[in-house]
Amino acid sequence: MGKFIRLKKGFTINLAGKAATKVSEPPPAETVAIKPSDFQGTYIPKLLVKEGDAVKAGTPLFHDKKLEKVMFTSPVSGEVVKVTRGEKRKLVEVVVLADKAIEYASFKKYTVSEIGNLHAEDIKEQLLASGVWTNLVQRPFGILAEPNAVPKAIHISAFDTAPLAPEYSILFKGQDHFFQVGIDILKKLTSGLVHVNIHTASDLSTVFSQAKGAEVNKFSGPHPSGCVGVQIHHVDPINKGDVVWTINPFGVIQIGKLFLQGIYDASKLVAVTGSEVTTPQYVKTVTGASVRHLVGGGVSGDNVRYISGNPLTGTNVGKEGHLGFYDHQVTVLPEGNHHEFMGWILPGGNKLSVQRAWGLFSFLTPGKEFKLDTNTxxxxRAIVQTGVFEQLVPMDILPGHLLKSILAEDIDEMEALGIYEVIEEDLALCEFADVSKHNVQEILRDGLELIRLS
Amino acid sequence: MKFLRKQLDSVKHNFEKGGKLEKYYFAYEAFDTFLFSPNTTAETKGAQIRDAIDLKRLMMTVIIAMIPCLIFGMWNVGHQHFLATGKTGTFGGEIMIGLIKVLPIIVVSYGVGLGIEFIFSTIRRHPVNEGFLVTGMLIPLVMPPDIPLWQVAVATAFAVVIGKEAFGGTGMNVVNIALTARAFLYFAYPSQISGEVWTFLGAEKATVSGYSGATPLAIAAESTTDVVTNFNAFGAGWADGIYSLWNMFLGVIPGSIGETSTLMCLIGAFILVATGVGSWKIIVSVFAGAWGMGLLLNMLGSSPFTQLPAHYHLVMGGLAFGAVFMATDPVTAAQTETGKWVYGLLIGMFTILIRVFNPAYPEGIMLAILFMNVFAPLIDYFVVSANKKRRIQRATV
Known part of the structure; x- marks a missing residue:
C-alpha cells in the first residue's frame, strides 16, 4: 500500500485562461523542433543528420558526446530543414518539416507475456535507440538519466498543480494499457519500487490509481504538491549518493507504445492556456510542435508572451518558437513592459500576492481568477527573509538558508541543507513570491551545476 | 502622469552607464521607482509571473500598521500636555499640540535618514533600500515628545551609519535600527531621556499642583508597598485613575510618542498579521514570554514589583510596541520558524527581568530586543543544525 500524505504549505495560483475540456484536432504540425537545451546534463550534442536529410519518427537527430548511447530522435517523419547554431557553434535546435502522414522507424515489438521476460539490458537498448529514454530524468540535479545507473526508485507524478496546468485525466485518457505496460518495464530498471503519486482531489479514473505493480501514493494540498521532488521527499527522500529517476506519465505511455507497437509515438495533447488565448483548450499535436501551430490566430493583442510550459517554470519561446520537450502546456500571457504610476502604494484589486499586503480582502473572493502579466x-534588492519561502515549500528544507549557501558557493553547506532533493520547479513558488525579486530558480541551477561539475 | 514619465525617461540616459551623472544612478533609480513601478519583465526562463509585492510595498504595509499608533500618539501628546498643565483643551487643540511636537521629529528623522541613505547608495553603488521607510517612522514613535530635534538627528545618523550602513545596508544589519537610535540616546544623553521627560509641558513648565511625570514603570520600580495600589492612587487631584489597568491598556498615559497604547499596537498587529507581513509567532511569543515571566516572579519574588500581577506587565511601557513593530523586523529577528518562537519568548522574558531587576533603567523591551537581535543568528544556527542532523540521520538509518 502506498502512503497518504497531506501537505498544507504552498500556494495555488489561480489564473484566468484555463483550458476547457474540449480537445481540438488541427491539421498536423508543420514544423517541429528538438532543442538540446531542454535536456539538463547534456555535454556537447553531436549532430547525426544534416539539412535536407529525410527522417522518420524515431530517427536519431543528434546524440550527446558524453552519453553516446542516448539518442535524441525526431518526433515526426519529414525533412530536416534547419539546424540552428548559437555562440561557439553550439547546437540550438534541429527543425524538421513534417510529412502529412507520419512514417515510423520500426523497433522491436513484444507481446505482454514477452515483456514479462525481458532483461533490463534489452529494455535499455530499445529505449536508448528510440529516443524514449530521454523521458527519464535523474535526481539529484534533474538531469538526463545515466544509462548505466540503477536508481533506488522511480517516481511518477500523476498530477500537475502548477498554474493553468493541464488535467492529466484528459491528457492521458484511454491510455491505461500502455501506462500499465510502461510500469511493468520500468520496474525492471530499478532496484526498488516504482511510485505513482496521485492527488486525492483529482477525478482521475483508473489510469493511475489502478496501476498494478506500483506503489500508489496519495497526496493532498496546494501547489507544489504536484512537483515530483516534493513527493519524493515525503515518500522516499534522496540522500547523498542516491540516484532516483522521475518520469512523466507521458513517458511511461511512450515506453508502453514502444514495446507493444514498436514505434516512437510522439503525439501528445497540449493545453493551450492563458488569459490572452481566445479559446483555451487542449490541442492534439506532437512533441516539439511549433507554438504558432498550437495557438493559431487565437490570441488577443500583440504585446503578449508565448511560454512553453507553465507560468512558474516555463520558457519564453516567442511565437515562432517550439514547444519544449517535457512540456504539455503553452501559456500566453500579457507582457508587463509598462510603468505603473505609484504602483507600489496604490491599492489594487487585481494584484495577486501570497502575502495579503495586496488585496487584504482577497478572502472574500476565494475563486477569483487573476490575469497576471510578466511584470516583475x-x-x-538585498535578500530579506520574510518567512514567506518557508510557507511555500512543503518539505523539511530551509529554502532561504539553502539559497544563501548557494550564493556563497559553499558546497558542504548546500549538501547539508538538502540541495540534492530539489530542482528548479520545487522552489519556483519562492521565485514568484520573493519580495527582493531574485531569480531563485537560476540560483538553484547554478548551485546544482556547481556541485555536479565539480 | 505621461508628462512626468516622459520627463523621467528624457533624463534617464544621463544616469545610465556612460552618462555624465552615472554616479547618481541609484539616486535616480530610487526616485523613478518611487513614482512609477518599473517596467521590467520576467526573464526568459523561470517564473514568468511575479508576486505583486516588493520591498516597498512590504515596508509600506508596516507604516500603515503604525498609523493608528501615530495618530493616537499625536493626540495623546496634546492630551497629556493639558492634563499636566491643568488647562482645558479641546480635541482639536490636543491634536494641534501633538502635530506641532511630532511632525518636526518625523521630518528630521526622515530627512536625516534618507539623506544618509542616498549618500551611501551613491558612494557604495547599491540601490537605495526601502528599509528606512519603516525605520524613519519607528524612530519618532519611540522618542519622548520633548526630545530636542538635534538629538533626533544625531541618533538617526548614528543608527543609520553604524547600525546599518556599516554592515552593508538593509537586509544585512544585525540590530534593529530604530532601537539603535533609541539606545544611542539613552546611553549618550541619559539625563535627557529618563526621568520626567515623557510629557510636553510647554515653555513655561507650569504644571498643575500635585503633578508628577513618573511613568508606571518608574512607580513600580520605586514602590515599597503594593504596586497596584500605588498605580490607582497616582494622579489623584489632577488626573484621577490615570494608571488604572484599563487606562494603561488604552494608552492615555505619558510616555514615548507612539508606544503608550497597547490597543493601537494590537490594531497594528492585526494589520501585520492579516497581511502576512509580520510574524504572528514572534508577537504571540513575546507576550507569552512576558506574561510567563511575570507569573514566575509572582511565585518566587518578594519585592512589590515582583508581586505585580503578570497582566499588568503586558500593558506597561513599550512591551506591546516592541513586540509588534520591533521584534518582528524580518532582518534582525530569527529567520527560522522554530527560531521565532524561541526568539520571541526570550525577548518577553528578558524584558520583564530587566524591568524588575535593573534599577537603573526600568524599560526592558529595548535592551531585550537588542540583546536578542544579537542572539538571533545563534538561535537560527541551532535550528539549521537540527535540520541538517535530521537529513544525516535519515541517510544512515
Whole structure:
C-alpha cells in the first residue's frame, strides 16, 4: 500500500485562461523542433543528420558526446530543414518539416507475456535507440538519466498543480494499457519500487490509481504538491549518493507504445492556456510542435508572451518558437513592459500576492481568477527573509538558508541543507513570491551545476 | 502622469552607464521607482509571473500598521500636555499640540535618514533600500515628545551609519535600527531621556499642583508597598485613575510618542498579521514570554514589583510596541520558524527581568530586543543544525 500524505504549505495560483475540456484536432504540425537545451546534463550534442536529410519518427537527430548511447530522435517523419547554431557553434535546435502522414522507424515489438521476460539490458537498448529514454530524468540535479545507473526508485507524478496546468485525466485518457505496460518495464530498471503519486482531489479514473505493480501514493494540498521532488521527499527522500529517476506519465505511455507497437509515438495533447488565448483548450499535436501551430490566430493583442510550459517554470519561446520537450502546456500571457504610476502604494484589486499586503480582502473572493502579466513588480534588492519561502515549500528544507549557501558557493553547506532533493520547479513558488525579486530558480541551477561539475 | 514619465525617461540616459551623472544612478533609480513601478519583465526562463509585492510595498504595509499608533500618539501628546498643565483643551487643540511636537521629529528623522541613505547608495553603488521607510517612522514613535530635534538627528545618523550602513545596508544589519537610535540616546544623553521627560509641558513648565511625570514603570520600580495600589492612587487631584489597568491598556498615559497604547499596537498587529507581513509567532511569543515571566516572579519574588500581577506587565511601557513593530523586523529577528518562537519568548522574558531587576533603567523591551537581535543568528544556527542532523540521520538509518 502506498502512503497518504497531506501537505498544507504552498500556494495555488489561480489564473484566468484555463483550458476547457474540449480537445481540438488541427491539421498536423508543420514544423517541429528538438532543442538540446531542454535536456539538463547534456555535454556537447553531436549532430547525426544534416539539412535536407529525410527522417522518420524515431530517427536519431543528434546524440550527446558524453552519453553516446542516448539518442535524441525526431518526433515526426519529414525533412530536416534547419539546424540552428548559437555562440561557439553550439547546437540550438534541429527543425524538421513534417510529412502529412507520419512514417515510423520500426523497433522491436513484444507481446505482454514477452515483456514479462525481458532483461533490463534489452529494455535499455530499445529505449536508448528510440529516443524514449530521454523521458527519464535523474535526481539529484534533474538531469538526463545515466544509462548505466540503477536508481533506488522511480517516481511518477500523476498530477500537475502548477498554474493553468493541464488535467492529466484528459491528457492521458484511454491510455491505461500502455501506462500499465510502461510500469511493468520500468520496474525492471530499478532496484526498488516504482511510485505513482496521485492527488486525492483529482477525478482521475483508473489510469493511475489502478496501476498494478506500483506503489500508489496519495497526496493532498496546494501547489507544489504536484512537483515530483516534493513527493519524493515525503515518500522516499534522496540522500547523498542516491540516484532516483522521475518520469512523466507521458513517458511511461511512450515506453508502453514502444514495446507493444514498436514505434516512437510522439503525439501528445497540449493545453493551450492563458488569459490572452481566445479559446483555451487542449490541442492534439506532437512533441516539439511549433507554438504558432498550437495557438493559431487565437490570441488577443500583440504585446503578449508565448511560454512553453507553465507560468512558474516555463520558457519564453516567442511565437515562432517550439514547444519544449517535457512540456504539455503553452501559456500566453500579457507582457508587463509598462510603468505603473505609484504602483507600489496604490491599492489594487487585481494584484495577486501570497502575502495579503495586496488585496487584504482577497478572502472574500476565494475563486477569483487573476490575469497576471510578466511584470516583475519591483526591482532586485538585498535578500530579506520574510518567512514567506518557508510557507511555500512543503518539505523539511530551509529554502532561504539553502539559497544563501548557494550564493556563497559553499558546497558542504548546500549538501547539508538538502540541495540534492530539489530542482528548479520545487522552489519556483519562492521565485514568484520573493519580495527582493531574485531569480531563485537560476540560483538553484547554478548551485546544482556547481556541485555536479565539480 | 505621461508628462512626468516622459520627463523621467528624457533624463534617464544621463544616469545610465556612460552618462555624465552615472554616479547618481541609484539616486535616480530610487526616485523613478518611487513614482512609477518599473517596467521590467520576467526573464526568459523561470517564473514568468511575479508576486505583486516588493520591498516597498512590504515596508509600506508596516507604516500603515503604525498609523493608528501615530495618530493616537499625536493626540495623546496634546492630551497629556493639558492634563499636566491643568488647562482645558479641546480635541482639536490636543491634536494641534501633538502635530506641532511630532511632525518636526518625523521630518528630521526622515530627512536625516534618507539623506544618509542616498549618500551611501551613491558612494557604495547599491540601490537605495526601502528599509528606512519603516525605520524613519519607528524612530519618532519611540522618542519622548520633548526630545530636542538635534538629538533626533544625531541618533538617526548614528543608527543609520553604524547600525546599518556599516554592515552593508538593509537586509544585512544585525540590530534593529530604530532601537539603535533609541539606545544611542539613552546611553549618550541619559539625563535627557529618563526621568520626567515623557510629557510636553510647554515653555513655561507650569504644571498643575500635585503633578508628577513618573511613568508606571518608574512607580513600580520605586514602590515599597503594593504596586497596584500605588498605580490607582497616582494622579489623584489632577488626573484621577490615570494608571488604572484599563487606562494603561488604552494608552492615555505619558510616555514615548507612539508606544503608550497597547490597543493601537494590537490594531497594528492585526494589520501585520492579516497581511502576512509580520510574524504572528514572534508577537504571540513575546507576550507569552512576558506574561510567563511575570507569573514566575509572582511565585518566587518578594519585592512589590515582583508581586505585580503578570497582566499588568503586558500593558506597561513599550512591551506591546516592541513586540509588534520591533521584534518582528524580518532582518534582525530569527529567520527560522522554530527560531521565532524561541526568539520571541526570550525577548518577553528578558524584558520583564530587566524591568524588575535593573534599577537603573526600568524599560526592558529595548535592551531585550537588542540583546536578542544579537542572539538571533545563534538561535537560527541551532535550528539549521537540527535540520541538517535530521537529513544525516535519515541517510544512515
Amino acid at each position: 513588480h519591483g526591482e532586485p
